[in-house]
Amino acid sequence: MAKIPPSVDVAQLIAGVTAGDRASIGRAITLVESDAATHRQAAEQLLAELTVLGVDAQRIGVTGVPGVGKSTFIEFFGKQLTGRGHKVAVLAIDPSSAISGGSILGDKTRMVELSRDASAFIRPSPSAGSLGGVARKTREAIVVVEAAGYDVVLVETVGVGQSETMVAEMVDFFLLLMLAGAGDSLQGIKRGVLELADLVAINKADGDNLERASRARVELESALRYLPPVVEGWKVPVLTCSALAEQGFDELWQCIEQHRVHTVTSGQRAVRRSSQQINWMWRTVEQALTERFRHDPRVATQLSLLEQTVRDGELPATVAARRLLAAFLGD
Ligand SMILES: Nc1nc2c(ncn2[C@@H]2O[C@H](COP(=O)(O)OP(=O)(O)O)[C@@H](O)[C@H]2O)c(=O)[nH]1
Ligand SMILES: [Mg+2]
Numbered sequence: 001m002a003k004i005p006p007s008v009d010v011a012q013l014i015a016g017v018t019a020g021d022r023a024s025i026g027r028a029i030t031l032v033e034s035d036a037a038t039h040r041q042a043a044e045q046l047l048a049e050l051t052v053l054g055v056d057a058q059r060i061g062v063t064g065v066p067g068v069g070k071s072t073f074i075e076f077f078g079k080q081l082t083g084r085g086h087k088v089a090v091l092a093i094d095p096s097s098a099i100s101g102g103s104i105l106g107d108k109t110r111m112v113e114l115s116r117d118a119s120a121f122i123r124p125s126p127s128a129g130s131l132g133g134v135a136r137k138t139r140e141a142i143v144v145v146e147a148a149g150y151d152v153v154l155v156e157t158v159g160v161g162q163s164e165t166m167v168a169e170m171v172d173f174f175l176l177l178m179l180a181g182a183g184d185s186l187q188g189i190k191r192g193v194l195e196l197a198d199l200v201a202i203n204k205a206d207g208d209n210l211e212r213a214s215r216a217r218v219e220l221e222s223a224l225r226y227l228p229p230v231v232e233g234w235k236v237p238v239l240t241c242s243a244l245a246e247q248g249f250d251e252l253w254q255c256i257e258q259h260r261v262h263t264v265t266s267g268q269r270a271v272r273r274s275s276q277q278i279n280w281m282w283r284t285v286e287q288a289l290t291e292r293f294r295h296d297p298r299v300a301t302q303l304s305l306l307e308q309t310v311r312d313g314e315l316p317a318t319v320a321a322r323r324l325l326a327a328f329l330g331d
Pocket of ligand 1 (some may be wrong): 064065066067068069070072073203204205206241242243244245
């Protein structure tokens with residue numbers, strides 16, 4: 001990761017980002033992701049100025065269980081899009097770092113072609129210590145890449161925990177990749193995730209798998225009929241695709257474009273984005289308050305003892321919470 005000096009020349013960084021300079025984009029993302037108090041002012045100024053400079057990008061979340069083929073899909077899809085003149089940014093979250101705090105190499109090496117593409121920018125975010133493997137500052141990174149002119153932003157998330165909900169809160173389009181499982185095509189995917197999807201694609205529809213994938217598609221299509229629509233007037237399509245066989249991507253992109261036109265003309269996209277902004281505001285407030293709370297000396301002195309008594313079952317969690325709040329608020 002690029003090192004950020006305590007005093008940052010924000011104007012120079014903005015000039016670099018908007019000129020599309022990769023090193024500047026990398027540094028800008030590192031800065032807005034930084035938690036260091038010395039960076040806060042520069043980071044906020046940078047974000048504020050970059051926000052108004054960004055292109056109106058299509059933000060697409062890609063999810064699915066580990067191994068479903070997300071990274072391979074993004075590599076292939078990304079290449080298709082740059083081939084059509086798009087500039088593609090990928091904000092990838094490597095599951096290995098969520099679980100072990102380990103390296104980010106896995107995904108980077110797999111997107112080897114896309115990372116060599118002059119029209120693509122790949123940023124694997126360290127997800128350790130964040131909720132369900134989504135980097136906490138992905139929204140901030142989106143602002144930076146849009147200011148750099150990337151008009152398609154792909155956010156890859158691991159198919160576990162609450163990460164999907166968080167990613168769905170920051171994109172215009174949520175794509176769920178699934179596999180045609182033995183018998184049960186809904187295996188491994190929680191219903192809640194299915195309810196967030198704007199499109200479901202049965203991946204690895206190739207070779208021996210092709211027929212099973214087509215069957216799974218039909219099954220799923222009828223299952224989805226009973227779910228309430230996420231977007232009014234949008235029936236969630238189920239497609240099949242394969243990066244290996246290079247199939248299904250035209251249809252998929254057409255769907256994404258149709259969704260864009262539908263949500264822009266119906267006003268739903270603007271509504272979705274503004275409620276996402278409010279959501280971002282509250283998440284930021286919550287994070288800052290929690291941080292303050294944890295580090296407050298009146299709280300800190302009691303915290304470990306209270307945690308222990310709750311852990312041992314000697315004190316109800318709610319009572320402990322009340323005591324900590326009382327200490328913090330001076331009640
Ligand atoms: N048959 C087939 N295998 C694929 C396809 N896409 C990915 N794979 C394989 O599935 C495995 C997991 O892929 P990866 O992209 O790392 O999945 P991720 O964990 O969801 O990011 C790898 O071994 C890929 O080679 C595909 O379209 N067809
Ligand atoms: Mg991956």
